[in-house]
Amino acid sequence: MALTRLTMTDEQRKSVALEYLKAYDHGGVTSTGGSILDLFADDAQVYFPKWGLANGKEEIGRMFGDLGGRGKAITHDYAGFNWIMTGGDMFACEGTSHGEHVDGPWRAGVPEWAAGRWCDVFEVRDWLIQRCFIYLDPDYAGKDTARYPWLNTK
Template identity: 75%
Template sequence: MALAKEVMTDEQRKSVALEYLKAFDNGGTTSTGGSILDLFAEDAQVYFPKWGLATGKEQIGQLFGDVGATIKSILHHYSHFNWVFSGSDVIVAEGTSHGEHQDGPWRAGVPEWGAGRWCDVFEIRDWKICRCFIYLDPDYAGKDTARYPWIKT
């Protein structure tokens, strides 16, 4: 990871994280028309469940391409986010979303056990995302129910 050069406030880190999430909702394009990858440090890491750990912009692009190819649309519910600030470069966003996956639609809370709730842990320095670990259920359409006897469909 690169050495930090600029001191950032929690609100500034939050603005970078929001730009990243809004770029997802906009097909990978930022509010300035750039690529979502422009928000990442060269040696950044991204973790996504069932994909694994991507290191560097090339692998992160592959991860986003692989996952993005399965998602027809997504919308994060910004007004319902919970933010946790650590007093360091790490911030956490917890929220909900809805959208359409290639296997079908999803909406947080419908059903209650289904996809749509997520938590992202960001490490942001010098206006770049250095680490983003994404925690969610990647079974967006709720098809993987047979293995969980407590799910009544």
């Protein structure tokens, strides 16, 4: 098998990341009816806070299953995304979201310190996500206030 490296534009890489985020919002189903896992390379890595690093599609699927079991619904706010494109395979997307978690609803900015703001760092090559590191506060319902005394004054 020959090693291929298809040259992609920033817009093409961004389109793969958007397809992933939209599939996440639709229960792991892509716009063509496929699995969200189809968007990942076989040896991809995904990091999620308080879960850790998932290596390969099998672990990524397990991670998404664990996360999906805690969330009832999520919507990413696409119109407000900030894309930080590097001209290479690696780039970042910053945005907000809202939805409902088993512990309650959330919306970015309500309250201002709560969950809903996130930043994903992607590596996309050959039309597949090679790496996606997700940075956010996984306390969607804002229940973890006892450990942060400043939250009790807001």
